[in-house]
Amino acid sequence: MEISAQSSALAQDLLAFIDASPSPWHAVxxxxxxxxxxxxxxxxExxxxxLAAGGRYYVVRGGASIIAFVAGSAALSASxxxxxxxxxxxxxxxxxxxALQxxxxxxxxxxxxxxGPILATFADRxxxxxxxxxxxxVDSPVLRLVxxxxxxxRLPNLAIHMNREVNENGLKFNKQTELPLVLGLAGAGKADEGCFRALLAARLAVAPDDILSWELNAYDTQPGAxxxxxxxxxxxxxxxxxxxCHAGLCALLAADSPRTTNVCAFFDHEEVGSESATGAGGSFVADVLRRVAASLGLDDESYRCALAxxxxxxxxxxxxxxxxxxxAYEPAHRVAVNGGPVIKINANQRYSTxxxxxxxxxxxxxxxxxxYQHYAHRTDLGCGSTIGPIVAAGLGVASVDVGSPMWAMHSARESAGVLDHGYMIGALSAAFSD
Incomplete structure (x- = not known):
């Protein structure tokens, strides 16, 4: 298979984007x-x-959700x-x-x-x-990225000598007792209690007592390849x-003086249901669209025309x-890596298409x-969902669910196609230039 230099460059930029973004807050x-x-x-907020016609803006909510938009040249109520x-x-x-034990x-x-991660993939990483x-x-808490x-x-595996049936029964972890991550050797009592707080404080160059709370995730440090x-x-x-997110961002940045008002909305908490102030089930996107419309001079009736x-x-x-x-697959819907964007369809509206x-x-x-390709899940397997149905229902707007094909979804290390990423950027760029 021939991979063009442009496709490789886009994929390389994707890997750099991901490697710079080990948490949702870093991603934003x-x-x-x-x-x-x-x-x-x-x-x-x-x-x-x-806002000015043709202006380019973005707004962040909660540190882990971001909406960016470009005010189009056409009248918003009409386009x-x-x-x-x-x-x-x-x-x-x-x-x-x-956390410290x-x-x-x-x-x-x-x-x-x-x-819903594949827990076994976090072992020995x-x-x-x-x-x-x-x-x-001085007056209020300050949020710092770390x-x-x-x-x-590390989450060291149990040797096969103590788990003889691991290859027959699969690697399983008790979520309470077998997932604590090894940090280091224990010392003497009280010194252990403040060890992790001191580690954070040293990285942030603050006093340990100045650390009030945290939201932290483990991630695989191996760079993309x-x-x-x-x-x-x-x-x-x-x-x-x-x-x-990277494909949508690239498409937004590539749109030169678009006619329509183009928006990228990247939400936190999709993997746990989206029901939060920063999730797709919250008010973020509706608040932003309404404020854009109001700032561009639309009354409520014109705003509803714009949504329609x-x-x-x-x-x-x-x-x-x-x-x-x-x-594991529906026989007539076998999606190929490097075969192009996938249109995802589910009769029960797990996808919005x-x-x-x-x-x-x-x-x-x-x-x-x-x-492009079409995907439907096996009828006898539960189907995952996306932000699509949530945003479509909240706004009352027509929606399609799409994605690039990949292997090992929810693994600590996933795989996808180089060509597919460029294909998706191309399709989204066409949508933004329509």
Whole structure:
């Protein structure tokens, strides 16, 4: 398979984007840095907005959700919004508030399972730690990002000599007793109690007593990589769903003086149901769209006309066919890696796609000159969902669910196709230039 230099460059930029974003808060920081570099102006939710036609803006809520938009040249009430939605969070292991456990000569950190990760894939990996920490400020707490990029933690496997049936029964962990991550050797009593807090304080250059709270996740420190005979695949953590965030961001930045008002909305908490102030089930996207409309002079009636003419593309990853496990797939819907964007369909509305919205996305793919595929889940297996149905229901806007095909979804290290990422950027760029 021939991989063009452009496709490889886009995939390399994706890996750099992911490796700079080991937590949802870092992901939003990475997106915001790229937006500012392209001339986007930051807005605050607690201040009045004054937007200009053709202006480029973004706003952050809760540190882990971000919405960026470009005010189009056409009248908003006549053209509507063109919105690409994705999510910044990935399944994994989150530290508990009182995480440190000292005993049996070791220091370990207690974790909660966030979302639905493949727990076995976190074993025997070089794990770092990333997230945000609230530290004492002069008048109020200050939120600081923190990252331990070097291997800091580990979940050592049990030797096969003590787990003889692991290859027959699979690797399983008790979520309470068998997931604490090894941090180091225990010392003497009281020194152990403040060990982790002191570690955080040293990284942030603050006093240990100034640390008030934290939200931290373990992550695989191995950088992303190309693999395959022709380097046609990529492997990294968090491809689900930072690959979609990166594709949407690239498409937004590439749209030069768009006619429609283009929006990228990247939400936290999709992996745990989206029901939060920063999730797709919250008010964030509706609040932003309404404020954009009001700032551009639309009354309520005109705003509702704009919504009726709007379109949402929910971009999440899709299940690629794995030939080692053929019985896991619907026989007529075997999606191929490097076969193009996948239109995801579910009769029970786990995906938001309808015949009308699928057709619109097909036209975007044709305009961009990229292939496309269709996916339906096996009828006798439970189907995952996305932000698509949530945003579509909240706004009352037509929506389609799409994604790039991948293997090992929710693994600590996932795989996808080099060509597919460029294909998705092309399709989303066509949507933003329509």
């Amino acid at each position: 920081q990475t997106v915001a840095e790229r937006l500012r570099g392209a001339g986007f102006v930051p807005l605050r 607690d201040e009045r907005w004054q 509507g919004f063109r919105l690409v939605g994705a999510h910044t969070d990935s399944p994994g292991l989150r530290l508990k508030p009182r 000292a005993g049996d000569g070791l220091l370990r950190l207690g974790v909660e399972v966030y979302g 070089d794990l770092g730690l990333a997230g945000r920490v609230a530290v004492r400020g 990252r331990f990029g070097e291997p800091l933690l 190309f693999w395959g005979a022709s380097k046609e695949f990529v492997a990294d953590g968090q491809l689900d769903n930072l690959a979609s 003419r709007s379109f949402v593309i929910s971009a999440d990853m899709a299940h690629a066919y794995h030939p080692n496990f053929p019985n 309808g015949a009308d919205s699928a057709a619109r996305f097909i036209l975007f793919c044709e305009k961009a000159g990229v292939p």
